[in-house]
Amino acid sequence: MTAQDLAVRPSAVQEAVRRQISGRKLDIGALWFQALLLGSLVVALGILVSLLADVVGRGGTVIVERGPGFVTANVSSNPALAGVGQGIFGSLMIIVFVILLAFPVGIGAAIYLEEYAHDNTRTRLLNATVRNLAGVPAIVYGLLGLAVFVVALEGLTGGRSVIAGGVTIAVLVMPIVVITAAEALRAVPASIREAGFGVGATKWQVIRHHVLPYAAPGILTGSILTLSRAFGETAPLIMVGAVVGGFVNRPGQNLVDTLQGPYTALPTIIFNWARQPQEEFRHLTAAAIIVLVAIILVLNALAIILRNRFERRW
Amino acid sequence: MSANLTVADLRGTAARRRTEGLIRGVFVAAAGTSVLVSVLIVFALTEQAWRFISQVDLSVLISDGWFPRRGRYDVATIIAGTLTITGVAMLIATPIGLGAAIYLSEYASARVRRLLKPILEILAGIPSVVLGFYALAVLAPSIIQPLCGSNSLFSMGAAGLGVGILITPLIASVAEDAMHAVPMSLREASYGLGARRRSTSLRVVMPAAVSGIVAGLLLAVSRGVGETMVVAIAAGGVGGSLFTINPCAPGQTMTAAMTALATGSDQVRGDSLAFPSLFFVGLLLFLMTLVLNVISERFVRRFRRAY
Amino acid sequence: MTIELQPEERTIDIRLTTVTGSRPEEAAAAVPAEAVFELRKFSAWYGTFRAVRDMDLDIREKRITSIIGPSGTGKSTLLRAFNRMNDLIEGARVTGTVTYHGVDLYAPEVDPVEVRRRIGMVFQKPNPFPKSIYDNVAFGPRVAGLKGKSRLDDLVEESLRRAALWDEVKDKLGSLGTSLSGGQQQRLCIARAIAVSPDVILMDEPCSALDPVATLRIEELMWELKQNYTIVIVTHNMQQAARASDETVFLTMGEDRAGYLVEQGPTAQLFTNPQNRLTEDYVSGRFG
Numbered sequence: 076m077t078a079q080d081l082a083v084r085p086s087a088v089q090e091a092v093r094r095q096i097s098g099r100k101l102d103i104g105a106l107w108f109q110a111l112l113l114g115s116l117v118v119a120l121g122i123l124v125s126l127l128a129d130v131v132g133r134g135g136t137v138i139v140e141r142g143p144g145f146v147t148a149n150v151s152s153n154p155a156l157a158g159v160g161q162g163i164f165g166s167l168m169i170i171v172f173v174i175l176l177a178f179p180v181g182i183g184a185a186i187y188l189e190e191y192a193h194d195n196t197r198t199r200l201l202n203a204t205v206r207n208l209a210g211v212p213a214i215v216y217g218l219l220g221l222a223v224f225v226v227a228l229e230g231l232t233g234g235r236s237v238i239a240g241g242v243t244i245a246v247l248v249m250p251i252v253v254i255t256a257a258e259a260l261r262a263v264p265a266s267i268r269e270a271g272f273g274v275g276a277t278k279w280q281v282i283r284h285h286v287l288p289y290a291a292p293g294i295l296t297g298s299i300l301t302l303s304r305a306f307g308e309t310a311p312l313i314m315v316g317a318v319v320g321g322f323v324n325r326p327g328q329n330l331v332d333t334l335q336g337p338y339t340a341l342p343t344i345i346f347n348w349a350r351q352p353q354e355e356f357r358h359l360t361a362a363a364i365i366v367l368v369a370i371i372l373v374l375n376a377l378a379i380i381l382r383n384r385f386e387r388r389w
Numbered sequence: 390m391s392a393n394l395t396v397a398d399l400r401g402t403a404a405r406r407r408t409e410g411l412i413r414g415v416f417v418a419a420a421g422t423s424v425l426v427s428v429l430i431v432f433a434l435t436e437q438a439w440r441f442i443s444q445v446d447l448s449v450l451i452s453d454g455w456f457p458r459r460g461r462y463d464v465a466t467i468i469a470g471t472l473t474i475t476g477v478a479m480l481i482a483t484p485i486g487l488g489a490a491i492y493l494s495e496y497a498s499a500r501v502r503r504l505l506k507p508i509l510e511i512l513a514g515i516p517s518v519v520l521g522f523y524a525l526a527v528l529a530p531s532i533i534q535p536l537c538g539s540n541s542l543f544s545m546g547a548a549g550l551g552v553g554i555l556i557t558p559l560i561a562s563v564a565e566d567a568m569h570a571v572p573m574s575l576r577e578a579s580y581g582l583g584a585r586r587r588s589t590s591l592r593v594v595m596p597a598a599v600s601g602i603v604a605g606l607l608l609a610v611s612r613g614v615g616e617t618m619v620v621a622i623a624a625g626g627v628g629g630s631l632f633t634i635n636p637c638a639p640g641q642t643m644t645a646a647m648t649a650l651a652t653g654s655d656q657v658r659g660d661s662l663a664f665p666s667l668f669f670v671g672l673l674l675f676l677m678t679l680v681l682n683v684i685s686e687r688f689v690r691r692f693r694r695a696y
Numbered sequence: 697m698t699i700e701l702q703p704e705e706r707t708i709d710i711r712l713t714t715v716t717g718s719r720p721e722e723a724a725a726a727v728p729a730e731a732v733f734e735l736r737k738f739s740a741w742y743g744t745f746r747a748v749r750d751m752d753l754d755i756r757e758k759r760i761t762s763i764i765g766p767s768g769t770g771k772s773t774l775l776r777a778f779n780r781m782n783d784l785i786e787g788a789r790v791t792g793t794v795t796y797h798g799v800d801l802y803a804p805e806v807d808p809v810e811v812r813r814r815i816g817m818v819f820q821k822p823n824p825f826p827k828s829i830y831d832n833v834a835f836g837p838r839v840a841g842l843k844g845k846s847r848l849d850d851l852v853e854e855s856l857r858r859a860a861l862w863d864e865v866k867d868k869l870g871s872l873g874t875s876l877s878g879g880q881q882q883r884l885c886i887a888r889a890i891a892v893s894p895d896v897i898l899m900d901e902p903c904s905a906l907d908p909v910a911t912l913r914i915e916e917l918m919w920e921l922k923q924n925y926t927i928v929i930v931t932h933n934m935q936q937a938a939r940a941s942d943e944t945v946f947l948t949m950g951e952d953r954a955g956y957l958v959e960q961g962p963t964a965q966l967f968t969n970p971q972n973r974l975t976e977d978y979v980s981g982r983f984g
Contacts, residue, residue, distance in 0.1 A: 212615025
């Protein structure tokens, strides 16, 4: 037998090995398992689709029929006339409070934690406190708002007013701002800071000229996502007295009166309408939900666009 | 420059030291403010809660159901309501969330991941009011009512489903992060021994990621316990409820009880007990979620330390 | 050309001196060798771990001093002690004295910011700021208080010339510093360090991330810079130390894992006729 013969005619051993390692055994179990897993994602997708379909189906007609009138009209017990205008106004006022109060304090706290604080027990305690605050249920912040901003500080805020509501939501959202800002600051590479210190810059100069510009896109994205979340917060507003029914502003009211007077927000309107049994209110609720979801989607899309745009720069 | 250098040359200006100190002070103040909040919360809650406890006859806390208007504050009722709804929620959220997490982490290609992960993110962004409406308007009539054979739309089951949808993305993202953090070398060792993907995922990756997964589950429970809007809309229990753990029945949770007390559906203004009872329940809720969050954090630290 | 800084009363001094025609060793020998840094019983600690033990060391003016030794012997720690960069690390402290032109660098009144404006540093991995080339070089002078566009323009140009980078970037001063090649980025970092007119430049393995061609250019640059600046360079590359430095300091690690000074002397002598057995073993490749 020559080597050529061996090459042409495989031996029994070769044959056995070839049979063992080639060909695919059909593993039904694995296929089922994978299908099951994929199924969970499909269920999630299905829920999303079903929710959107239902909401658009119910509310679409209202929006199409009444158009911008729906967005501007006041809350009313007559479904044909009711609109979400006051809610949008109230929600916007609340967002203003969030931006003015939560963002500077939250980002400032993050800068302290990441840039100035030494790694000791006190700092670790501070970090843990912030994390725990972020996990407190929203309704507890509502309680805080009720006790402090509505009752105790009634002179300043006017009781159940948009000031109290805005400050409550700002306080609720602040720990999240701290956490997202701190993450963005942590992502700044140490070499940038070292280089800054190396040419004799002070701590604040390094932060201002290098760390903050580098972290700004991340902080901005996080802030916008936080705003989008603040828009949908309902429970605390109910606790601090956002009007759930309807109200009318007195004509000729000045800014302070408006700030200290009754108000409502888009999510609380939805809450109220959702509880009404009449079929027309179902449609109205769905329409209001469309408005709310549209606003949130726009904010989220803005955040994603900004993040992509800035990521390309470096 | 060399010969006449003194320490004074290296001191820097007083003005700069002042400015730097001032700026630092601003940031310290910001950090302090954020801590001030927790102090305020604890203080506000305990003060009013104490007022409730000291005024109330303790027997009222173990009465026949939660009916604040009639002076019945059976704490067990609302806690049972919370736990029932959270239980239903975890029952559906855990398999779906974990399943999605395993698929995204172990099976999906990068392209599929990029397509499917946004679904979870969008689901996570839906406000709870919207889910409450969805639970009442869609889930209750199409799933709960046929299953339970009831004619009332309101039930703890419907609310539980809604809360379940709410917390599924949370479980999915924390579990996925935990599994993703398991180093490739562990998987390679398993595949190298001839194991298939299913065995590797279930027997190697998941056990390695178990602390992170448990942390995620605890966080989800904490979130479910604190959830208000879905429950306030879909669970019924307005006006109060008897003790029940039947998901087909309406019920009252701690959170919904609080909204009812605050908006006046249960509140009798001027009633000395209703207002402080609100804070009593709030304190209970705060403590429950705090404990859950702290334990969850312990697990997170354990899973981070492992790698 | 001297540029006066009003607020801080410091002078950023751009000396256009060039030493032409004479070989570097002659020039060095002609200038008296004053000590810029004097270390006495210097130890550096990270918490309870001693990284560098009891060093007595002199660094001479307008020389290139290289610090060599195996990994982990505290070379970088030693280098960073000269400009107080170790202060940035949590738990870092020093014992013993480090004097700079006779002044105790670690005296409590001393502001590290001032120290770093006189003692510049180039890092192992080039780390230009994610800003334009111009802004990279101008940053140091700007935070030191220098104002005025034309003065900054002149300073940027002069620094880039001294870093042998001007011709390559003069038409694109506005483009990102990070868009340059590795070797160019490192020269940009050198220009950035030069711009604040230090009298010492510390270099922490500046060529370890660069290819041989870029490395050679940096070494040639070091020879030119030596005329105006004292240079201390940490290097892993023995051959680089042998060909590019005037004096060499050899560190190794003791049993307590702390680095200590074995031998210091003129480079030529240390490499061809080392006094210490350990030095000889290291330079002939028997360990490290």
